[in-house]
Amino acid sequence: MKVTIDGFPIEVEPGTTILNAARLIGGDIVPPAMCYYSKLQGSGGKCRTCLVKVSKGSEKDPRPMPKLVASCRTTVMDGMEVQNITSPEVIEARRGVVEMLLINHPLDCPVCDQAGECHLQDLGYEHGAAKTRYEFDRRTFEKIDIGDKIQLHMTRCILCYRCVYVADQITDHRIHGILNRGDHSEISTYITKAVDNDFSGNVIDVCPVGALTDKTFRFKNRVWFTKPVEAHRDCDKCCGKVTLWYKGEDVLRVTARKDEYGEAEEFICNTCRFDKKKTSDWVIEGPRKVSHKSVISSNHYGQLKPPPVVKTNPVLIEANKEQFERETRL
Amino acid sequence: MGRKLLLEHINVPGINTFDVYRSKGGYAAVEKALKTLTPDEVVEEVKKSGLRGRGGAGFPTGMKWGFLAKPEGVPRYLVCNADESEPGTFKDRYLMTYIPHLLIEGMIVASYALGAKTSYIYVRGEMMPQIRILEKAIAEAKNAGFLGKNILGTGYDLELYVQPGGGAYICGEETALLESLEGKRGNPRIKPPFPAIAGLYGCPTVVNNVESIAAVVPIINDGGEEYAKIGIGRSTGTKLISAGGNLKRPGVYEIELGVPVEEFIYGDDYCQGIANGKRLKAVVAGGSSVPILPANLILKTINNEARLMSYESLADGGFVSGTMMGSGGFIAYDEDQCIVRNTWNFARFYHHESCGQCSPCREGTGWMEKVLHRLEYGHGKMSDMDLLVDVSKKIEGNTICPLGDAAAWPVASAIRHFRDEFEWHVTNAGEAVTKNYGLANYADPLPKLETAE
Numbered sequence: 001m002k003v004t005i006d007g008f009p010i011e012v013e014p015g016t017t018i019l020n021a022a023r024l025i026g027g028d029i030v031p032p033a034m035c036y037y038s039k040l041q042g043s044g045g046k047c048r049t050c051l052v053k054v055s056k057g058s059e060k061d062p063r064p065m066p067k068l069v070a071s072c073r074t075t076v077m078d079g080m081e082v083q084n085i086t087s088p089e090v091i092e093a094r095r096g097v098v099e100m101l102l103i104n105h106p107l108d109c110p111v112c113d114q115a116g117e118c119h120l121q122d123l124g125y126e127h128g129a130a131k132t133r134y135e136f137d138r139r140t141f142e143k144i145d146i147g148d149k150i151q152l153h154m155t156r157c158i159l160c161y162r163c164v165y166v167a168d169q170i171t172d173h174r175i176h177g178i179l180n181r182g183d184h185s186e187i188s189t190y191i192t193k194a195v196d197n198d199f200s201g202n203v204i205d206v207c208p209v210g211a212l213t214d215k216t217f218r219f220k221n222r223v224w225f226t227k228p229v230e231a232h233r234d235c236d237k238c239c240g241k242v243t244l245w246y247k248g249e250d251v252l253r254v255t256a257r258k259d260e261y262g263e264a265e266e267f268i269c270n271t272c273r274f275d276k277k278k279t280s281d282w283v284i285e286g287p288r289k290v291s292h293k294s295v296i297s298s299n300h301y302g303q304l305k306p307p308p309v310v311k312t313n314p315v316l317i318e319a320n321k322e323q324f325e326r327e328t329r330l
Numbered sequence: 331m332g333r334k335l336l337l338e339h340i341n342v343p344g345i346n347t348f349d350v351y352r353s354k355g356g357y358a359a360v361e362k363a364l365k366t367l368t369p370d371e372v373v374e375e376v377k378k379s380g381l382r383g384r385g386g387a388g389f390p391t392g393m394k395w396g397f398l399a400k401p402e403g404v405p406r407y408l409v410c411n412a413d414e415s416e417p418g419t420f421k422d423r424y425l426m427t428y429i430p431h432l433l434i435e436g437m438i439v440a441s442y443a444l445g446a447k448t449s450y451i452y453v454r455g456e457m458m459p460q461i462r463i464l465e466k467a468i469a470e471a472k473n474a475g476f477l478g479k480n481i482l483g484t485g486y487d488l489e490l491y492v493q494p495g496g497g498a499y500i501c502g503e504e505t506a507l508l509e510s511l512e513g514k515r516g517n518p519r520i521k522p523p524f525p526a527i528a529g530l531y532g533c534p535t536v537v538n539n540v541e542s543i544a545a546v547v548p549i550i551n552d553g554g555e556e557y558a559k560i561g562i563g564r565s566t567g568t569k570l571i572s573a574g575g576n577l578k579r580p581g582v583y584e585i586e587l588g589v590p591v592e593e594f595i596y597g598d599d600y601c602q603g604i605a606n607g608k609r610l611k612a613v614v615a616g617g618s619s620v621p622i623l624p625a626n627l628i629l630k631t632i633n634n635e636a637r638l639m640s641y642e643s644l645a646d647g648g649f650v651s652g653t654m655m656g657s658g659g660f661i662a663y664d665e666d667q668c669i670v671r672n673t674w675n676f677a678r679f680y681h682h683e684s685c686g687q688c689s690p691c692r693e694g695t696g697w698m699e700k701v702l703h704r705l706e707y708g709h710g711k712m713s714d715m716d717l718l719v720d721v722s723k724k725i726e727g728n729t730i731c732p733l734g735d736a737a738a739w740p741v742a743s744a745i746r747h748f749r750d751e752f753e754w755h756v757t758n759a760g761e762a763v764t765k766n767y768g769l770a771n772y773a774d775p776l777p778k779l780e781t782a783e
Contacts, residue, residue: 045520046688048728067727073520096724100693133717136700159686178515178686181498183696185686 003076005029005052006086018071018082019050023261029084030261032094032123034101034208035160036072037263043165044072047158048097049123053090056081068093091127098127101158103134104183105209112156114210116223116295119262120158139183146176146189147196149215149274150204154186157211163187163203170267171197187211198237201273205256205264216274217245217253224295226252231282237269243288244279251277260291332586333560335548335568336541340428346463348470351431357476359550363439364484367550372443376546378554380566385411385502385539386617386657387732388641391546397526398444399534407535408441408449409511410543413495413502415454416617417679418659421570422540424582426453426460430467434490436543438476439550441488444536448489452507455497464492499683503731504537505529506685517687518731539657541570562588565640569658576608576664577601587640591615592629594639595662608664611769612748615644616656618676619736621743622669623653624772634776649743665769670755670762673744674702680737691734694725698741705752708759715745715752748772 001014005022006029012021020038022030031052036044044050050072054065059079068090071082084090102124109115141154159178164187167174176189204212226245233240245253254273256264276282290297317324334340344350351357363372377392398406410433414422426433433451441449453461468490471477479487493511495501501510505519508530529535545567549557558566565587574580577595579602585594595610596603604610613628614620631637632651637644641655663672681699686692698721704710722738729735745752750770755762 045730048688048690051728070520070730093724093728097689097728100689100697100724103693103697134697136697158689159692161687180686181500182681182684182686183692185692 001076001078003078003080003082005082006084012076014075016076018052018054018069018074018076018080019044021076022071022082022084031071031084032119032126033072033261034119034123034158035162037162037165037206038261039263039267040162040165040169040206043160043162045070047101047160049094049101051090051093051097053083053087054080055083055087095127095129098123099129099133102128102132104139105158106138106140106155108156112210113213113218113223114156114207117262118210119208141186144189145215147200149201149270151213151215151218152187152189153211153213154188155211156209157187158209159185159187160208162206162208163212166202166206166267167197167200170202171199173197198269198271199267201270202256202264202267204273205258205267208262214253214273216277220252221247228288228290228296230257230285230288232285233272233276233282235269235272238272239266239268240272241266242268242272242282244282244284249279251279251282253277257288332584332589333568334584335557335560336425336432336544336570337429337582337584345429346427346431346467348431348467348474351429352474355551356431357435357471357474359547360435360438360442360476361482363442363550364482364486369443369445372439372550375549375554376443379549379557380554380561380564381542381545381549381557382565382641383539384541384545384569384658386416386619388655391538391542394526394538395440395444395536397524398536399527400445401534405448405533406444406446407530407533408437408444408446409504409507409530409535409537410437410449410451410540411502411504411507411537412451412453412457412460412540413499413507414540414657415456415497415499415502415683416619416657416659417676418574418614418661419572419617419657420574421572421582421658423457423460424572425540425544425570426457426464430460430463431471432544432547433464433540434467434471434476436546437490438471438481438488439546440536440538440543441490442486443546446536447487448491450511450530451490451492452501452511453492453494454501455495458494461492461494468492498685499679500685500731500733503733506731507537508535517685518733520730541658560586562638562640563642565642565655569639569655571639571658571660573601573660573662575660575662576605576667577662578603578605585639587638588643589639591637591639591644594660595629601662604662604664606664608666609769609773610662611665611667611772612663612669614659614661614663614740615653617659618661618679619732619739620654620656621649621652621739622672622747623651623743624747626773626776627651627747628653630776632776633779649739650746653743666766668706668766669744669748669751670702670706673741674699674706676740677702677737680733684733684737688730688734690725691729691737694721694734695737697721698737702741705755706762708755708763710752710756710759712753712756714756715749718742719745 008025031050033050034047051068052071056062058077144152179188226247229244231244242254244251256268339354373395381391382388500506501516503518506516510516525535571583594600610625614622631646646652677699681695684691684695722742725734726738751767
């Protein structure tokens with residue numbers, strides 16, 4: 001099936017969603033997604049940030065779709081033409097959605113552990129207005145511990161339902177969910193029952209914001225001061241392929257490997273995530289490539305090309321030798 | 331007074347019992363459909379009748395039935411949407427309370443037409459008396475052989491169940507209703523797939539309003555063509571209107587579609603004018619979610635023609651100067667009502683009833699309510715009106731289900747038509763909390779249309 005997104009044509013399998021077709025093309029035209037998660041069945045359609053305009057329905061029925069559609073849940077038709085960043089209507093609607101998402105989200109990035117790898121932060125930076133028009137109290141909640149390793153700070157939650165799908169699909173039973181309705185809805189374990197399951201830690205990875213955080217990492221460090229390293233171990237529960245986040249010699253946290261859209265490639269178990277925090281537990285594969293756009297790469301000089309002057313100036317190379325070795329060690 | 335099809339025998343004592351209903355010609359449609367017509371012929375009759383969904387959207391019922399997928403070996407379901415909770419609408423409750431067998435009869439005929447062996451009536455949780463009434467009516471019908479195995483010896487089996495809801499407005503949205511019926515949280519599903527392909531338990535399902543299903547009975551009795559003769563244009567048949575607000579005689583009226591709005595408000599057969607000799611200020615014509623109109627625009631369209639109670643005429647002028655038929659919740663406001671307060675009240679309702687699944691509706695409804703509350707209590711700003719219009723635009727059309735639109739329209743239309751009153755609430759904030767703005771110019775005759783030279 002042929003679909004054109006912002007003028008880029010691509011051939012895809014029938015049943016592919018517009019969002020996935022756009023991801024195959026890549027680049028700026030990929031709509032942002034806060035709730036869709038390709039590994040979780042049934043996710044998506046809720047946050048409305050991935051809205052796009054279908055300017056031509058299909059070859060057979062060329063009428064445009066009357067409303068903007070959620071690209072993560074709309075499948076492509078042969079000959080469909082989609083406008084994402086080329087449509088002012090879409091940009092306007094997306095700006096509206098970002099504003100809505102930020103209404104009840106605290107701007108506490110300076111004290112939030114997710115800062116630096118937060119999707120809402122990126123989205124707000126890209127589409128949000130500099131000032132809020134909302135002049136009322138935001139909803140706040142007490143922090144709750146769900147289990148001894150995970151903390152839920154509902155104030156930051158944008159209700160993407162990803163963690164609910166994780167509990168449904170990769171743990172054997174779900175004991176947390178959405179309570180209440182409208183802007184009173186909250187993720188909760190009802191009677192603060194501990195989420196205790198080998199794979200429950202994945203709710204941390206799928207959370208697009210800082211609502212679900214790793215208690216073993218909370219307030220230990222800012223992510224952009226840590227160095228991500230790919231590693232694996234022989235695990236009897238999961239694939240054992242992880243990213244280790246180093247600060248100096250110490251492993252501060254362990255997460256699943258995430259792709260360029262921030263989605264875990266394979267989910268990992270709680271033993272790998274919470275209990276294996278020594279370098280000796282792991283087989284190191286090498287440094288993780290971080291997009292140069294990400295704030296996480298800001299401290300990773302190793303991936304930058306050395307300035308040309310250093311290359312051709314033996315005196316400077318000699319003078320900076322020690323620093324070079326330190327930076328390129330991993 | 332026009333012809334009555336649904337409420338013809340409403341004043342007969344004991345019409346809520348099976349025996350009286352039967353003696354007045356009840357269940358004749360079941361006999362006619364099951365014994366003389368094939369299911370496809372029943373669908374064909376409904377298509378010919380031009381019946382349009384009475385729940386709000388006005389989608390042709392026959393066409394909806396025609397879309398139902400019919401794969402082999404998969405059960406099909408008919409679900410009756412009796413989750414009537416729109417502010418201003420109370421026609422279904424009236425029908426279920428006083429003439430429950432009409433709904434049961436319609437359910438049997440419609441289930442037969444769709445080939446459903448199990449059908450559900452999803453009733454709003456607050457309507458406990460109606461649930462009891464329906465259950466009693468189903469028991470009576472079953473006793474008389476109109477439900478259960480081998481109905482009237484035709485070999486058609488049907489089980490009918492009443493399911494009380496939890497009392498959420500959102501469960502009136504068809505996919506949220508199905509989720510709730512399946513025992514899950516009542517969140518609307520993302521469409522497609524539509525219920526006609528994958529609805530209840532993943533099977534093809536039709537969801538119809540109570541009144542739509544009841545209207546199938548006269549259609550089968552008289553024939554679709556006969557039914558289509560009543561009404562005007564594409565608005566065929568009769569419609570239950572639940573008139574409320576400051577009317578002299580509020581209540582549920584069965585009107586032939588096409589009655590002028592002016593006659594409906596002031597006519598002796600209908601509401602007999604505004605109570606206490608006051609003047610009409612504004613009307614919400616089809617339940618809280620449709621745009622509100624000032625008196626001059628509800629009585630006349632923008633072209634100075636009389637506005638009629640029909641799907642087309644009420645929508646004449648689009649969102650600029652028209653409104654919608656909606657579910658028939660007709661609310662009239664007299665000169666002493668405050669439109670700002672009313673808009674705030676509606677916004678409060680939608681804020682409370684938003685399911686919280688998609689972000690524009692979850693956050694936007696609450697935001698609008700807070701801004702309107704501020705305006706109503708004299709703390710508003712001049713920029714608030716533009717803010718409200720902008721927020722409503724950001725919600726409208728960007729949500730999973732129509733609740734977002736329903737929340738946005740009343741706010742946007744109130745500001746469009748009653749901006750003076752909103753501004754007065756800002757400029758005269760002190761006065762606004764003690765007295766009302768009054769009628770102002772909202773009932774003035776419309777200016778003559780200028781024609782371009």
